[in-house]
Amino acid sequence: MNIDGKPHRSVWVEADGRSIGIFDQTRLPWSLERLTLSDEEAAATAIRSMQVRGAPLIGAVGAYGLAMALRRDPSTANLERTAAMLNETRPTAVNLKWALDRILAAVRNHPPERRADAAYAEAAAICDDDVETNRRIGAHGLPLLQEIATRKPKGEPVRVLTHCNAGWIATVDFGTALSPIYQAHDLGLDVHVWVDETRPRNQGAALTAWELGAHGVPHTLVADNAGGHLMQRGLVDIVLVGTDRVTRRGDVANKIGTYLKALAAKDNRVPFWVALPHSTLDMTVRDGLAEIPIEERSASEVTDATGRLPDGTVTTVRVAAEGTPAANPAFDVTPARLVTGLITERGRCEASEAGLSALYPEKAG
Secondary structure (H helix, E strand, O other): OEEOOEEOOOEEEOOOOOOEEEEOHHHOOOOOOEEEEOOHHHHHHHHHOOOOOOHHHHHHHHHHHHHHHHHHOOOHHHHHHHHHHHHOOOOOOOHHHHHHHHHHHHHOOOOHHHHHHHHHHHHHHHHHHHHHHHHHHHHHHHHHHHHHHHOOOOOOOEEEEEOOOOOHHHOOOOOOOOHHHHHHHHOOOOEEEEEEOOOOOOHHHHHHHHHHHHHOOOEEEEOHHHHHHHHHOOOOOEEEEOOOEEEOOOOEEEEOOHHHHHHHHHHOOOOEEEEOOHHHEEOOOOOHHHHOOOOEOOOHHHHEEEEEOOOOOEEEEEOOOOOOOOOOEOEEEEOHHHOOEEEEOOEEEOOOHHHHHHHOHHHHO
8 A cells, every 4th residue: 555655565575585574553653663573583572562463464474473483493393383482472363373374384394494485485475365365355345335425415425434453554455444445545436434543552543544644545533432423423334344353153353342333333224344354264263252262461551541742752651540450352252143244355245154155165164
């Protein structure tokens, strides 16, 4: 996608052919800083600290992390140990394990001296696959926005509500839930995005609003709890969100707060669509509430907030009384019954085992 008119991907191999580059997402939106990761420990730290985040991008960076580890030590013991270490960095998103499993399968039958090259080649293939997958998600989601536009009064935009960040900075390129929006905007469709702030990490405020602005897409930042109000007033035509894991029967794990948006959408008869790449589909899990592990992050993310002072200094301040305990579940699960449908790179389907099995028969088992 574009930053000041220049196309970018969110992860790349540096000129040395070994280390990888990322944008440090903890510095956005105040500054666009590139960060070089030189080994698997740096990759793991970037994932844990959310310097990189978003399920598809986590998978890509994890894949390169494993490749970098094999440059140093291509032994089977190091291969297995590093894969396990990287897989533990973020437990909810299934894309990470999917990408690591692809690297493991690609290198196991190679002699040690060829494993690193094979791993880098597979990591690059994972990135290219993600870009094309997300482009196709956008193409399949675009007609939803175009159809709404045909019913709108002249001069009134298609109004989309989104939660968290499912744009290009969460993937290698294009994004998932934002991909249809970008494609609609680039075709000249009048679209406006309501951007949830997405507490406590503020991915909507810091990332979604930033990248929509950089690409020129009209948008308005709103408090997380404003979504239901906007729907009641008829100011939302469709909700589009991404996901970190979708189960066999269509349950959706996504950033905390997604479930409440789905409830409000159901009550107000607003379509609630979820965009997912094939790497996010986990057909080994049926019941999302019972089976998906929910990451519990640091309480400080709730009690503290980071922002920029008038002098330009970025700092973190406490917003809760000292000694206040805080819980911080990072994700919630939206049951399939609340999901209007799923947008994949293979087309759209209902959120059900039948719908997913029809699109992905090879995964249905």
